[in-house]
Amino acid sequence: MNYLKIINEILILAGISGVLSTLIVVAKAILQNYGDCEIDINGKRKVTVKGGSSLLTSLAEESIFVPSACGGRGSCGACKCTVIEGGGPILPTEKPFFTAKELAENNRLACQVKVKNNIKIEIPEEIFNIRKFKSKVAKIEDYTYDIKGLTFDLISPSEIDFKAGQYVQLRSPKYAKVRESVTRAYSISSKPSLKNQLQLIIRRVPEGICTSWVHDFLKEGQDVEITGPYGDFFIRDTKADIIFVAGGSGKAPIKSMLEDLAEKGCDRKMSYFFGARTTKDLYLTEYIESFSKVFPDFTYYPVLSHAEPEENWQGKTGFVMPYFPEAIRDPKNTEAYLCGSPGMIAAVTKGLKDLGVPEDKIYYDSFA
Amino acid sequence: MKLSPNDKIIQDKMKPGILTADGFLGTDKRNFRDIIAEDMKVTSTFERSLEDISRRMEYLMEKSFLSYDSSIVVDGKYEVEYNSYRGVLLSPFPKAGRFGKATIKVTNMKNHFSVMWTPLHVHFIRDYGFFEGKGSKFRIEPEILYKAIFD
Numbered sequence: 056m057n058y059l060k061i062i063n064e065i066l067i068l069a070g071i072s073g074v075l076s077t078l079i080v081v082a083k084a085i086l087q088n089y090g091d092c093e094i095d096i097n098g099k100r101k102v103t104v105k106g107g108s109s110l111l112t113s114l115a116e117e118s119i120f121v122p123s124a125c126g127g128r129g130s131c132g133a134c135k136c137t138v139i140e141g142g143g144p145i146l147p148t149e150k151p152f153f154t155a156k157e158l159a160e161n162n163r164l165a166c167q168v169k170v171k172n173n174i175k176i177e178i179p180e181e182i183f184n185i186r187k188f189k190s191k192v193a194k195i196e197d198y199t200y201d202i203k204g205l206t207f208d209l210i211s212p213s214e215i216d217f218k219a220g221q222y223v224q225l226r227s228p229k230y231a232k233v234r235e236s237v238t239r240a241y242s243i244s245s246k247p248s249l250k251n252q253l254q255l256i257i258r259r260v261p262e263g264i265c266t267s268w269v270h271d272f273l274k275e276g277q278d279v280e281i282t283g284p285y286g287d288f289f290i291r292d293t294k295a296d297i298i299f300v301a302g303g304s305g306k307a308p309i310k311s312m313l314e315d316l317a318e319k320g321c322d323r324k325m326s327y328f329f330g331a332r333t334t335k336d337l338y339l340t341e342y343i344e345s346f347s348k349v350f351p352d353f354t355y356y357p358v359l360s361h362a363e364p365e366e367n368w369q370g371k372t373g374f375v376m377p378y379f380p381e382a383i384r385d386p387k388n389t390e391a392y393l394c395g396s397p398g399m400i401a402a403v404t405k406g407l408k409d410l411g412v413p414e415d416k417i418y419y420d421s422f423a
Numbered sequence: 424m425k426l427s428p429n430d431k432i433i434q435d436k437m438k439p440g441i442l443t444a445d446g447f448l449g450t451d452k453r454n455f456r457d458i459i460a461e462d463m464k465v466t467s468t469f470e471r472s473l474e475d476i477s478r479r480m481e482y483l484m485e486k487s488f489l490s491y492d493s494s495i496v497v498d499g500k501y502e503v504e505y506n507s508y509r510g511v512l513l514s515p516f517p518k519a520g521r522f523g524k525a526t527i528k529v530t531n532m533k534n535h536f537s538v539m540w541t542p543l544h545v546h547f548i549r550d551y552g553f554f555e556g557k558g559s560k561f562r563i564e565p566e567i568l569y570k571a572i573f574d
Binding site: 125128130131147148151229231232233234235239240258260261262263264267330332360361374375376396397398399401402403405420 | 441505506510523524526561
């Protein structure tokens, strides 16, 4: 008898739980059904999306790819846009990414704004040039023990338009223990005129989800999703002298810039400093040095900070900064293009400013 | 220790492949609350607080940040090697913000104790007393950290 009573009570409880769960699902469907929402972009283009997703996702579904280096987690701050109307209150997750002025100008992170009603936004026009590409890995080369060069054939669309110095985002799939697909930004190392291929240079990051996939799992012939181009790191069209400074995989956008300038012709004075620890960290050295035969005034300075005696390194040693004075003839008329780790960017920026290079002429990737 | 629903979310984020390739728990079978509780038994014997420890870690990081991803000697006693990478890391704990990707290796030149951490660990230690699970690539043994940065 007691057993029957227990079973009966369990069934009643299960029934109540079932009804409550159904009610929650129904309520969610009704309350969170925002219907169709219109996104007005720059007052020029309107798209209709199903409400409920983030602005970033909703735009991506319309093939409008706002930059996002973290895949919409609210951690990179790359998806900044102006929301003029309908974005709701700013979230605590967004505030750290903006100055008071930017907040007053209605800047928001597209990944944190949920589309619940009609919304008016402003985004840079260049974003309309960003595409999602299906690509295939054509070639993987080992440049150093922790840096690989990758060449991708673009399948669909089959061509890309970009400025030398810009970057793309690579999507790594679920693999091994990794349960989520992630998106990470990498500078393009190939020249813009090579429209049906893209080359990237990728350094392994300890514990990095995407770089571990690239270094340990990605094979030639494999399909890869790429979006881009992104970024405003490109050579300014002036007559000023140029100083390039790179470290590690930061050689990628500089290589693209040099190849582009070589095709277009350039008579500006150019000095290129590449900082590395030992000779094991050097790569593409002869190739970069060969630009001295292409340009009238180009010098490449590889500098090693930790060269061992047995390496028999005859070149420059220490940090790159002490060698800047021999390359900079007029600091006020010098533009600097930097690409590398945040530590390198910080140290080099300080060194250049100390020498009198104007801060507004020091350019580097914003996604570092 | 039993995990609350919010703790279970944190525990899930600490698993491999969510925020980092190998996660924060290593081969440790304990949940993160038990790992913290066990490590607190050790850190409670220290003469300095978790705030003191994290402030010291920050001090060494700040001193070495402008070293152009190289090693420098701080205060004549600590060899600090700072290697930074592009990108940011998220904490598995809520509302913690974002942290630069970097490794900081400190060797105490006097007693030769050596430790490595990332900017994320300063937050882990200051706010939660979390040193990662045993077997994790970035697990910090509290006693070694203490000896490396204070002795």
